[in-house]
Amino acid sequence: MRTAVALLLLAVPALAADPPTLTLKVTHRIPRQEEFIVQEPGVGPVKKTRTVAAPVTAEKRVAPAQCALILCDVWDDHWCKAAATRCDGLAKRIAELVEDARRQGFVVIHCPSDTMAFYKDSPARKRAQAAPDVKPPKNKELPDPPLPIDDSDGGCDDATPVKSFKAWTRQHAAIKIDEGKDYVTDNGREVFNILKDEGVKTVFVLGVHTNMCVLNRSFAVKQLRRWDVDCLLVRDLTDAMYNPKMKPFVTHAEGTNLVIEHIERYWCPSVASDQLRSPKK
Numbered sequence: 001m002r003t004a005v006a007l008l009l010l011a012v013p014a015l016a017a018d019p020p021t022l023t024l025k026v027t028h029r030i031p032r033q034e035e036f037i038v039q040e041p042g043v044g045p046v047k048k049t050r051t052v053a054a055p056v057t058a059e060k061r062v063a064p065a066q067c068a069l070i071l072c073d074v075w076d077d078h079w080c081k082a083a084a085t086r087c088d089g090l091a092k093r094i095a096e097l098v099e100d101a102r103r104q105g106f107v108v109i110h111c112p113s114d115t116m117a118f119y120k121d122s123p124a125r126k127r128a129q130a131a132p133d134v135k136p137p138k139n140k141e142l143p144d145p146p147l148p149i150d151d152s153d154g155g156c157d158d159a160t161p162v163k164s165f166k167a168w169t170r171q172h173a174a175i176k177i178d179e180g181k182d183y184v185t186d187n188g189r190e191v192f193n194i195l196k197d198e199g200v201k202t203v204f205v206l207g208v209h210t211n212m213c214v215l216n217r218s219f220a221v222k223q224l225r226r227w228d229v230d231c232l233l234v235r236d237l238t239d240a241m242y243n244p245k246m247k248p249f250v251t252h253a254e255g256t257n258l259v260i261e262h263i264e265r266y267w268c269p270s271v272a273s274d275q276l277r278s279p280k281k
Contacts, residue, residue: 019065019066020064020105021062021063022104022276023060024061024232025059027271028058029265030053030265031265033052058269062201063201064101064104064106065104066200067101067107069204069206070191070204070206070219071109071111071175071207072111072113072205072206072207072208072214072219072220073112073113073208073213074172074208075112075172076169076172077168079165079167080154081158082157082158083156083157083209083241087172087239090238094175094237097234097237097276099176100277100278102181104278109183109219110124110171110183111207111217111219112170112186113213114168114186116185122177124178124179124184125183125184128183128185131190131196132197134193134196139227142267148248149211149247149259150247151212151241151243153245154241154243155209155241155243157245161243188220188223189218191218203231203232204231205220206233206237206238206273210256211242212241221263221268225268232269233260234270234272234273235260235272238260240252240256242256242259
């Protein structure tokens with residue numbers, strides 16, 4: 001009898017284990033009306049209302065094997081020296097996340113724009129070009145309100161900014177590209193092909209600059225959302241191009257935070273990078 005039971009158990013297919021998941025705390029912003037009091041000359045206190053975007057935190061469960069990191073323009077140099085210095089610090093922290101995320105099963109897509117000539121012989125670049133072509137859906141019509149900061153001067157906060165020029169030649173060397181697993185591209189259609197081929201359901205966008213490339217590149221937040229791709233901004237691994245001498249005349253860090261809040265309200269939620277790290281055992 002025991003032998004028969006054992007044989008029966010061997011004949012039953014093993015149940016597949018549930019894939020590992022991460023439970024994230026993500027932040028988005030919901031507009032609401034807020035009352036406030038102003039003192040009007042000759043009238044006294046007057047009650048008024050204004051629209052504020054209150055932060056809301058929610059839980060989101062993702063399977064690392066169905067997630068991708070998109071590294072936006074984490075270049076080796078920049079024409080704005082203050083921006084280059086901040087990017088250098090970000091790159092070292094991004095490198096740590098990339099290694100951990102890759103071990104968990106994340107797809108890693110390196111997108112250093114305008115440097116594809118440097119990677120023309122890279123297996124990771126050729127893999128991106130070889131992904132089966134998939135026609136993306138028609139763009140969703142989404143609102144595109146103006147940014148809360150004025151970056152019309154180029155956003156450089158150097159003491160004496162120079163005229164912009166292409167200072168970058170490759171992605172920052174601190175970030176390792178796994179030639180056997182990763183992808184290199186600066187093309188949105190190639191990114192879409194990769195996401196579909198890899199079965200990616202959730203994309204995490206990080207890098208620079210929050211108000212420019214992170215929003216507007218063909219592979220970045222706005223286009224992903226217009227294709228109805230589920231994406232999140234990694235809010236502590238990004239930096240804006242903002243000069244405090246421009247409106248709204250706040251510090252550089254505050255300007256970056258304003259852009260992050262803008263994205264949380266109009267484009268996609270954000271998440272802190274520590275939420276993406278391997279669960280502690």
